[in-house]
């Protein structure tokens with residue numbers, strides 16, 4: 462936090478149970494200013510954190526995220542699903558064992574339930590295309606709770622999902638990314 466970002470006022474308490482109504486109002490105001498109002502930038506920063514290591518793929522996860530969102534956009538998906546496509550892998554570095562759960566928790570307050578559900582289960586959907594190489598059940602997606610939610614999305618996810626790991630496949634330019642997410 463730079464000096465200019467420092468709030469002009471701070472609370473007097475050092476224990477929450479000693480706070481006043483005015484203190485709490487101040488905390489909420491500052492939190493909105495420094496957290497909620499910067500949320501888009503924070504999300505883009507999370508996307509930026511996916512740049513770099515390709516983990517053996519031909520593209521890094523940042524490129525993969527842009528490709529996924531680009532495909533969803535071109536397929537005519539509604540905005541929430543495009544944003545879900547863009548953000549589905551955020552948190553990968555923090556939660557490699559359950560990044561889909563973390564990403565779903567991040568987007569849940571802002572996206573509709575169906576789009577959040579897709580983010581939460583995208584790893585299982587991907588498994589349809591390769592889990593047999595691991596000796597796992599490629600139809601595990603059919604055991605996901607509320608699987609019926611997925612049925613009408615299946616054509617879209619099948620068109621968007623498997624082919625978004627190719628170099629030089631992008632039409633959602635990152636220079637406009639912040640504006641597009643906003």
Ligand SMILES: [Fe+2]
Nearest residue numbers: 549550583584
């Ligand atoms: Fe993922």
